[in-house]
Amino acid sequence: MNVRAGREFLALPGPTTVPDEVLRAMHRPALDIYSQPMVDLTEGLLRDLSRLFATKGKSYIYVANGHGAWEAVLSNVLSRGDKVLVLESGSFAVGWGNAARAMGAEVEVLKGDWTRAVRASEVEARLRADKDHTIKAVLVTQVDTASGVVNDIEKIGKAVRAAGHPALYMVDAVASLGCMPFEMDKWDIDVAMSGSQKGLMTPPGLGFVAVNERARAVHQTANLRTPYWDWTERDGVEHYRRYAGTPPVHLLFALRKAIDMLFEEGLENVFRRHHLLAESVRRAVAVWSKEHVLGFNISEASERSNVVTTVLIGNGYDPAKLHHYCNDKCAVVLGIGISNLQGRAFRIAHMGHVNAPMILGTLGVVEAGLKSLQIPHGKGGTEAAITFLAESVGP
Numbered sequence: 001m002n003v004r005a006g007r008e009f010l011a012l013p014g015p016t017t018v019p020d021e022v023l024r025a026m027h028r029p030a031l032d033i034y035s036q037p038m039v040d041l042t043e044g045l046l047r048d049l050s051r052l053f054a055t056k057g058k059s060y061i062y063v064a065n066g067h068g069a070w071e072a073v074l075s076n077v078l079s080r081g082d083k084v085l086v087l088e089s090g091s092f093a094v095g096w097g098n099a100a101r102a103m104g105a106e107v108e109v110l111k112g113d114w115t116r117a118v119r120a121s122e123v124e125a126r127l128r129a130d131k132d133h134t135i136k137a138v139l140v141t142q143v144d145t146a147s148g149v150v151n152d153i154e155k156i157g158k159a160v161r162a163a164g165h166p167a168l169y170m171v172d173a174v175a176s177l178g179c180m181p182f183e184m185d186k187w188d189i190d191v192a193m194s195g196s197q198k199g200l201m202t203p204p205g206l207g208f209v210a211v212n213e214r215a216r217a218v219h220q221t222a223n224l225r226t227p228y229w230d231w232t233e234r235d236g237v238e239h240y241r242r243y244a245g246t247p248p249v250h251l252l253f254a255l256r257k258a259i260d261m262l263f264e265e266g267l268e269n270v271f272r273r274h275h276l277l278a279e280s281v282r283r284a285v286a287v288w289s290k291e292h293v294l295g296f297n298i299s300e301a302s303e304r305s306n307v308v309t310t311v312l313i314g315n316g317y318d319p320a321k322l323h324h325y326c327n328d329k330c331a332v333v334l335g336i337g338i339s340n341l342q343g344r345a346f347r348i349a350h351m352g353h354v355n356a357p358m359i360l361g362t363l364g365v366v367e368a369g370l371k372s373l374q375i376p377h378g379k380g381g382t383e384a385a386i387t388f389l390a391e392s393v394g395p
């Protein structure tokens with residue numbers, strides 16, 4: 001028996017649920033790519049992306065996923081043999097660093113731990129030790145979607161500057177932009193990047209990069225530049241240069257609608273909604289963890305992100321069974337543990353177009369799975385989430 005008829009819910013950290021309004025926005029003919037409406041669409045989006053990144057700097061849109069946007073950043077500011085410092089707190093900054101290595105950079109990983117955030121003091125100490133300033137860029141993710149950690153990007157940025165080091169500070173906001181505060185200029189970030197398919201509620205296929213003046217100056221002499229990613233090429237006068245070719249017209253219609261929805265709700269409310277729904281998930285996981293089979297991957301409560309919660313399963317219980325139960329029986333698609341956590345964890349995403357029924361439904365389904373598969377867990381997890389929401393949302 002199963003009860004999965006109806007809409008499947010993607011509780012995995014990307015791609016996320018695409019709102020019906022966003023889907024409908026794409027259901028129309030393409031624009032004449034040389035027309036004024038096309039130019040207006042592009043200019044409005046570039047302006048609003050800079051607003052989302054909170055920068056006076058320029059943004060760029062690539063027909064690419066997050067991996068493409070990583071490459072866009074690296075190729076524009078690095079030269080062959082440049083050294084980059086990768087701040088490990090899970091899988092994604094290391095993945096970005098691997099791309100840099102493959103492109104001809106020298107990569108040093110500041111060893112981290114999958115159970116905690118990057119320590120700003122360790123970053124400062126490493127940069128102070130780099131007296132000759134051989135490190136040209138520092139790479140970090142705001143939220144690591146594998147470990148579920150949130151890094152304090154402002155504090156790490158201060159540590160980079162406190163070390164008196166000129167390295168570019170480059171931040172991956174793929175999983176976090178549009179879900180929690182991001183302040184590119186205030187936090188002294190030189191380059192930021194993101195993608196369409198997570199907090200921004202848009203189908204996969206667009207990558208975004210925002211750049212400040214310091215990064216643009218370094219760009220002038222970078223020798224890893226290639227035509228497709230190149231900022232200078234994209235700043236050219238003809239409109240098609242913005243995309244180095246045909247614009248991804250329908251994805252742009254979708255993005256327009258998604259950003260309008262975020263601004264209509266108000267970013268403050270969007271961030272607060274993410275916080276409340278994330279906290280309700282954490283309340284449930286805390287209760288389930290009382291039997292010591294389940295547990296949070298991130299040890300410090302304050303370092304758990306508001307977009308995804310990574311839950312460990314121990315004592316020989318198989319997360320794949322829970323994943324199958326939720327998917328095959330109940331139409332909830334959980335994230336699985338990836339990389340270091342493969343076979344040891346599952347992930348609940350609470351990112352983008354999510355509301356109380358989606359999250360409470362997901363928790364209820366996970367709890368049904370824990371019962372059905374006889375995985376020991378504390379009783380009343382979903383109840384705790386309900387109580388938290390009842391209290392925090394108010395009458």
Ligand SMILES: *Cc1c(COP(=O)(O)O)cnc(C)c1O
Pocket residue numbers: 014065066067068092141143144145172173174175195
């Ligand atoms: C998903 C993700 C990426 C990679 O994005 P793709 O679109 O899958 O290439 C990079 N960084 C973070 C933090 C992510 O969550």
